[in-house]
Amino acid sequence: MYRIEFNDFFTSAFSVDCIIFGYSHGEIKALLIKRAMEPFENLWAIPGDLIYPDEDLEEAAERVLFELTGLKQIAMHQSQTFGKPNRHPQGRVITVSYFALIRIDDFEVKASSWAGDVQWVSLENMPALAFDHNHILSSTYEILKLKLQNEPVCFDLLPERFTLNEFQQLYEFAFDQAFDKANFRKKIKYIPLIAHDEKQQNVKHRPAKLFSFDKKTFEEATVNNSYTFKM
Amino acid sequence: MYRIEFNDFFTSAFSVDCIIFGYSHGEIKALLIKRAMEPFENLWAIPGDLIYPDEDLEEAAERVLFELTGLKQIAMHQSQTFGKPNRHPQGRVITVSYFALIRIDDFEVKASSWAGDVQWVSLENMPALAFDHNHILSSTYEILKLKLQNEPVCFDLLPERFTLNEFQQLYEFAFDQAFDKANFRKKIKYIPLIAHDEKQQNVKHRPAKLFSFDKKTFEEATVNNSYTFKM
DNA sequence: TTAAATTATTGTCCAAATTACAATAATTAG
DNA sequence: CTAATTATTGTAATTTGGACAATAATTTAA
Known part of the structure; x- marks a missing residue:
């Protein structure tokens, strides 16, 4: 019988995805980037990227958010982890999602790195996103609603x-x-x-x-x- | 400047940890195993193990729990993900925790695979556990308390x-x-x-x-x- | 300058939930 | 049969919640 060795497991990657919610003109919005690279080039997506092998999760979330959107000093909280084997077309990537709530007008966002564009998009008018990001977003929105009821967010x-x-x-x-x-x-x-x-x-x-x-x-x-x- | 290649990231592993809570004689208890292998041999730990490269997270949680404790057909729910770079002494391992609540008397537990023993341990009397498992356990207990207030668990x-x-x-x-x-x-x-x-x-x-x-x-x-x- | 329009803010009443505490009921042990 | 013990139900005062009404402050248009 084939015995899996310890190092056979070390063939996966982690990413973080940062769901940033804001509120303006009576609507809750999420900050999205337009992907300027494969896979899903030109589709809108939640800002996220792979975690460095020696990087802490929260640190990675802050770095990735800053690299793609210019946002920094945002307090982010872990929400959920998504790991279906085929959610990433280029390999096994499990993603840990973080989320934050900010005042849209207090921050300036600017696409950089491989983000071609960055925009606040109303939850009521959400296009088809890259990967499983529609699922991640709506599932995170449910968590936001729970928090709105129980914490002064x-x-x-x-x-x-x-x-x-x-x-x-x-x-x-x-x-x-x-x-x-x-x-x-x-x-x-x-x-x-x-x-x-x-x-x-x-x-x-x-x-x-x-x-x-x-x-x-x-x-x-x-x-x-x-x-x-x-x- | 050194450019990290995509495949440099695929050097990490994921594990699942299964926090099983039970209640008997007026106390809430967690199901622990005694590790019969390095690292942390002979220390008590939350049942958990590495996820196969093509395995879904929840599926992995069920398999690992069964292999170590004999428990099956337990509805498990994802709670949190822990990923400090040095939490595992043998490499970068990010762990996704799942938890479940069961009636202690309705199930029989039996240590197998590399679990040397399995026991229900009262939360009020918790020894030092392997890895960051004390932290995982207490953080999951907080989630349990939240659920006790808002769901009929x-x-x-x-x-x-x-x-x-x-x-x-x-x-x-x-x-x-x-x-x-x-x-x-x-x-x-x-x-x-x-x-x-x-x-x-x-x-x-x-x-x-x-x-x-x-x-x-x-x-x-x-x-x-x-x-x-x-x- | 003034009245109409509009929204902000406060008040009232009644029903429902919460709290502290008391009373009664059903067992067991002797 | 009685005391002890715990289960179960009741009461009364207080607080909260919801529907709705009244009053206050401001702008706009005549």
């Missing part, structure tokens, strides 16, 4: 100063349902927000007050176990 | 027929706090349980009624969106 997507309506609309988009304004405000009663004197600009009606998330107070409350985020 | 751990107190005690153990009996029963009011005529045996006091989880009704209610599990 909404403030990573919203602008630093936001109106309570913008806050509400983000949840209405993600969960595809309308909420009552008065009740939404009651629900967020315990989330520490800083009310600013500043108001919304350039609107054709009574401008709303701007708020920002009081992260420090929130974190004090959670280490105390005196509060848990629930939406 | 408690019934995978409890015996098929259980008393309401046993049900409550599982949560009291996992979250290390006591709950009021009457209020616990109100909280679980919407979880479909089947009440049996049968009662607890061999106790020195009034025996409690036995219940089992009505999975079918639960699933009908969740596809309807008429109920979501929350503890």
Whole structure:
């Protein structure tokens, strides 16, 4: 009987894929690159690449994201690992996906390395992507929705100063349902927000007050176990 | 400048690690094996091994678990991927962890292949494990606790027929706090349980009624969106 | 300057859930 | 038959949640 030797296993590669979500004009979007190399040349894809043999996973995710899109200093979190034997046409490649939420307007993106283009694409209008990336993306979006319900990640997507309506609309988009304004405000009663004197600009009606998330107070409350985020 | 070629990357291996949780005598336990080979010979470890080059991840998890412990037909779910460059002393090995919850008494375990022994070990009494397995285990336990709050996985751990107190005690153990009996029963009011005529045996006091989880009704209610599990 | 239009913000009422605690019921052990 | 023990159910006060209404602040157009 053929006995597989230890080194026969060392014939695979790992990649990372970085799913970056943003929010603008009332829509959640993902940052995609246009592949300027084979395989899947000219198709849109989640930014990702192979991991160096001596590189840590998270470090690789940061490097790859920077090389392809110019984004740096983004806190990324591991989500899932995809490893169907034939998901990569050139060999066995298992990919570990990382994801992050950012404020689109706070960062500038620029395609480089083998990325021919980079764009924010609305989740509602997603083209066919390279590899199994449509699957990875939708599966990661489900994780995002879970986090929106249980962690204050909404403030990573919203602008630093936001109106309570913008806050509400983000949840209405993600969960595809309308909420009552008065009740939404009651629900967020315990989330520490800083009310600013500043108001919304350039609107054709009574401008709303701007708020920002009081992260420090929130974190004090959670280490105390005196509060848990629930939406 | 040295240019890394595509094939330079194909020098790594993947493994799967299977974290199997069980519950008995009021404690949550994990199934461990004693390594009968280098590295870390004679240390306890999470059952796991390298993935074949053409094998799907989940398939590998099932095979490895069976080979080492004799367990089969266990529904396993992916949790996290660990890939620090030096986590394996013999080369770059990234490991994908899977986990499952089972009823200890419903299965027989038996060490085989290179597992010298197999044992259920209480989480409260965990020795130093091989590789980064203590880290993997505690990180997976956090995921289990999250699931206990949001999915009816408690019934995978409890015996098929259980008393309401046993049900409550599982949560009291996992979250290390006591709950009021009457209020616990109100909280679980919407979880479909089947009440049996049968009662607890061999106790020195009034025996409690036995219940089992009505999975079918639960699933009908969740596809309807008429109920979501929350503890 | 003013009224209409529009949206922001706050309040009220009722139903439902949560909490703390008490009362009652069913067993076993002697 | 009684005490001890635990199971099970009930109550009352409080808090939360949802539907809906009222009021406030601003812009626009006459």
